Amino acid sequence: MLTIERTLEAAETAAPQAVRKKKRNTRPAWEEPPTIAGETAKGITLGGVLLVMLVPLWIIVVTSLSTQGAVNRAGGLVIWPDGLTFEAYRVMLEDTTVRTALLVSLGITAAGTAVSMAVSVMCAYGLSRSRSFAHRFLLTLLIVTMFVNGGLIPTFLVVTGLGGYGQWWSLILPSAISVFNILILRSFYSSTSADLIEAARIDGAGDWRILWSIVLPTSRAVTAVMALFYGVGYWNSFFNVMLYMPTDSEKWPLQYVLYTYVNRGNGMPGSVNSGFGTAFSQTAPLSLQMAVVVLTLVPLLIVYPFVQKHFRTGVLTGAIKG
């Protein structure tokens, strides 16, 4: 058995203890009382960690909501709100480049996640019934790709050879499945109650029915987490765009627009005649740039809270991927 699968099992067996810990919000009797210096140091460190994570996001959000006057007064990024407006967001959403990119990103993310999840879930279930025909061979076929791959250039040549240059599918299919995610799903499906499956089988349910009506509903948490992984991957897709459609600016997703207009500071086509005046025709105004940054963040922040609570069950192995 692969170590990742065993780590997953260990984590599951550790779960009851974690629950017990949750109830214990008090210090156990045998532990020595905390020292003031120790507690202060702990508080400062953790507080510092939180600040390093949150302050940049705060500054970016505030700047995106600031008026041009506030940006000018601050001489750049705005830290304290000083004249707020949604002007940057209005201009951004009227800009065809950003609007198209938003639609492209949402489309790729939705279509890609659907494809990835369908293929992965089916494959994981197909391999989860032990002693099934050729499952060892198929599993080996999958796992080998985790260690050996053709690399960047042969993959590029295959995709372009199949006519993928400038095509939507080149952003989805070449990296549609992660063998690692399939293995995680598979180890969850393997642990679905065998009695339940046997009972369904006696009632005449086939494998498709068992997958749809029993296995999927009993593993919602891991399914949600995997969908988040795939979805984030597609939402963040950047290099595939650089490879397969670097010049088709109408097909660029949001990340590539962010890269071109904010990271590299190229002029944004729509900002010339915007409410910010022509002074900024070379580089988009800072608040507009920050609004684009916020736009790439928002979908993530919407989905994150719903899935985050499942991380404990679904993700433990995912972290090992690092």
Added chain:
Amino acid sequence: MTTATPTRPDRAARPVRLNWRVRLRRDRSLILMTLPAVVLLLVFNYVPLFGLVTAFQEYDPLAGIWYSTWAGLDQFQRLFGDALFWNAVQNTLYLSFVQLVLFFPVPIALALLLNSVLSQRVRNFIQSVVYLPHFFSWVLAITIFQQMLGGAGALNHFLRNNDIGTWDVMTNPDTFALLVSAQVIWKEAGWGIIVFLAALAAVNTDLYEAAAADGAGRWRRLWHITLPGLRGVIVLMLVLRLGNALTVGFEQFLIQRDAVGYDTADVLDTFSFYYGIATGDYSYGAAAGLFKSVISLLLIWGANKLAHAFGEDGLYRR
């Protein structure tokens, strides 16, 4: 590599191994389910594997893989005589080492610190926050760094206003290794704590109580109970890191290469891209890629041997 699965009770009950034709018939829908994934892997993983022969050719996009002329080991000879290639190798190893030293201990320390927080609410809040940047794209993460630390960023703005001078971290080649390590720590250290928190939750609390009763203070408990409890995970993560020593992040360097210059920021992966795809010299890039793959495979194998020598499982069990 072992791929043994625990026997499934729902079918394991059958005492005799059935004829393969019977099993194929019985499992045809299972096979059908794996088919899309297998096809995708064959097309986008196994065919490119075959495509590695381009590394031994003078690949011509018009002639294609079947009709390109063979070049034997010419590409590799060129590669090993190329100062830019050795520059990329050197950068990769250096950056990998710096990241190992600076990044690796951070999630462990953070997990220990977080584990000592009593309030579950505070812990959950901190976890939600530190996991978040893991889901940011590199474009986004670097944009954030640029806005905070770049020449026109928040830090330099503050420095200029107070007449301390400027300190442009984003374009300085000398501090590039520190910068990329800081970026990786900011983005991934929080996510990295998950495995360690799980391992910490699995440590038997009775051990702590017994040790405390025997007079062990908190540092001795940390040293004699907590760290041994984390040992397996730490070794596993170290093995994975060593096995991936030649992969130091790709998009992160691609995006920042122009700002600090290729002599600092080119790593093996970006080398393949710039001297293979961007210039159309496909065979040359493929040769560099193949070189990296072979060394990586050796590293994974070696790191695993090392883990076994420590009495740990490593990537797979012996």
